[in-house]
Amino acid sequence: MTYAALVCESLSDDLAGLAVRSLPLPVPGPGQVLVRVRAAALNFPDFLMTQGRYQFKPDLPFVPGLEAAGEVMAIGAGVTDVKRGDTVVVHARTGAIAECMLVSQAEVRAIPPGLDFAGAAAFHAAALTAYVALVRRAALQAGETLLVHGASGGVGMATVQLGRHLGAQVIASGRSDVKLAIVRAQGAHHCINLGQDLRERVMALTGGRGVDVVMDAVGGDVFDASLRCLGWGGRLLVVGFVGGRIPEVKANYILIKNLSIIGVRAGEVGRRDPAQGAENVRAIDRLASIGVFKPYIGARLPLSQAIDGLRLLGEGQVTGKVVIEL
Numbered sequence: 001m002t003y004a005a006l007v008c009e010s011l012s013d014d015l016a017g018l019a020v021r022s023l024p025l026p027v028p029g030p031g032q033v034l035v036r037v038r039a040a041a042l043n044f045p046d047f048l049m050t051q052g053r054y055q056f057k058p059d060l061p062f063v064p065g066l067e068a069a070g071e072v073m074a075i076g077a078g079v080t081d082v083k084r085g086d087t088v089v090v091h092a093r094t095g096a097i098a099e100c101m102l103v104s105q106a107e108v109r110a111i112p113p114g115l116d117f118a119g120a121a122a123f124h125a126a127a128l129t130a131y132v133a134l135v136r137r138a139a140l141q142a143g144e145t146l147l148v149h150g151a152s153g154g155v156g157m158a159t160v161q162l163g164r165h166l167g168a169q170v171i172a173s174g175r176s177d178v179k180l181a182i183v184r185a186q187g188a189h190h191c192i193n194l195g196q197d198l199r200e201r202v203m204a205l206t207g208g209r210g211v212d213v214v215m216d217a218v219g220g221d222v223f224d225a226s227l228r229c230l231g232w233g234g235r236l237l238v239v240g241f242v243g244g245r246i247p248e249v250k251a252n253y254i255l256i257k258n259l260s261i262i263g264v265r266a267g268e269v270g271r272r273d274p275a276q277g278a279e280n281v282r283a284i285d286r287l288a289s290i291g292v293f294k295p296y297i298g299a300r301l302p303l304s305q306a307i308d309g310l311r312l313l314g315e316g317q318v319t320g321k322v323v324i325e326l
Helices: 044-049 117-137 154-165 177-185 198-205 220-229 251-256 266-272 274-289 303-314
Strands: 002-008 018-024 032-041 067-075 087-091 100-104 108-110 145-148 169-174 190-193 211-216 230-238 260-263 297-301 321-325
Touching: 002 303, 018 303, 032 087, 032 117, 044 303, 067 100, 067 117, 087 117, 117 154, 117 211, 117 230, 117 266, 117 274, 117 297, 117 321, 145 154, 154 169, 154 177, 169 177, 169 198, 177 190, 190 198, 198 220, 211 220, 220 230, 266 274, 297 303, 303 321
Parallel strands: 145 169, 145 211, 169 190, 211 230, 230 260, 297 321
Antiparallel strands: 002 018, 032 067, 032 100, 032 321, 067 087, 087 108
16 A cells, blocks of 8 residues: 655755655554644745755655644554544654654644644644743743744744733734734734834834844844844844844843843754653643634645645745645
8 A cells, every 4th residue: 555745855945856756555663653644734844854954854765744633544562642543633853744644652642622633733833832932931921022023924823822822912023914914813912014124113112112022933134133122131032044044143232131042942842851842742732722822724735736835835925834635
């Protein structure tokens, strides 16, 4: 038996190394679970991996995709937490953009109440990043002001939703008024188009005080401007660099304003500290079950158009998440 999968056969800047192929259906070994994928969500790291530009570099060939949802087809010896027929969320480093996915028992769990397959596939990575950033790293408090860059993306929207839930005043930024209108509907109190003067708008909204926390997945010029938007004792969360340029900062500015610049690698937290990682996952599942995290799915595509979905992601054309439905 075989199954269809998107396979990265070679690294390329233009996704030319990707193709949909038929692969032999695997048999789960000890501790493994075979999942029939019903939906897989695309993430920016998937795009970067196909170019060899992500921190984790899987051996070629590989199937990209780190999050999915589906049904358990078969289990290997020693698997106790799930059984055949269970509906599950899957989060792994690769393998999701396929009709089937072989993973370890630790990489699957029950779908939180209230989420369908597409929503379950689309929420984990964004919600985990938002939770680790705001709760674990920045310790965001009720009444503080949070500025979210790239707010119309999956991580950005999850951050807006969580920031609102935590009692923060949420300012969202982006480059499209149409997309920002969607973000406002997700809970942002204010929206700023980055075509305008960012610092001037932020200071006007905060009475000249500046913001307490910035969530920055953009980098480049946006990072530079964000430093000037921070108030005394502010925290700038470094999540990624979809803007291209990796910024640099002068230490004297950090000193003068008593600032903290904080890196966020949500998945690595769980790999280095499994106990805290498990706590984080339980927290985001609970928040999803009570409706805090509501993934916005901007595009639903079949497997045959998965390369188009990755291209949209790389070009910044996505609002919320792209989901591949199988």
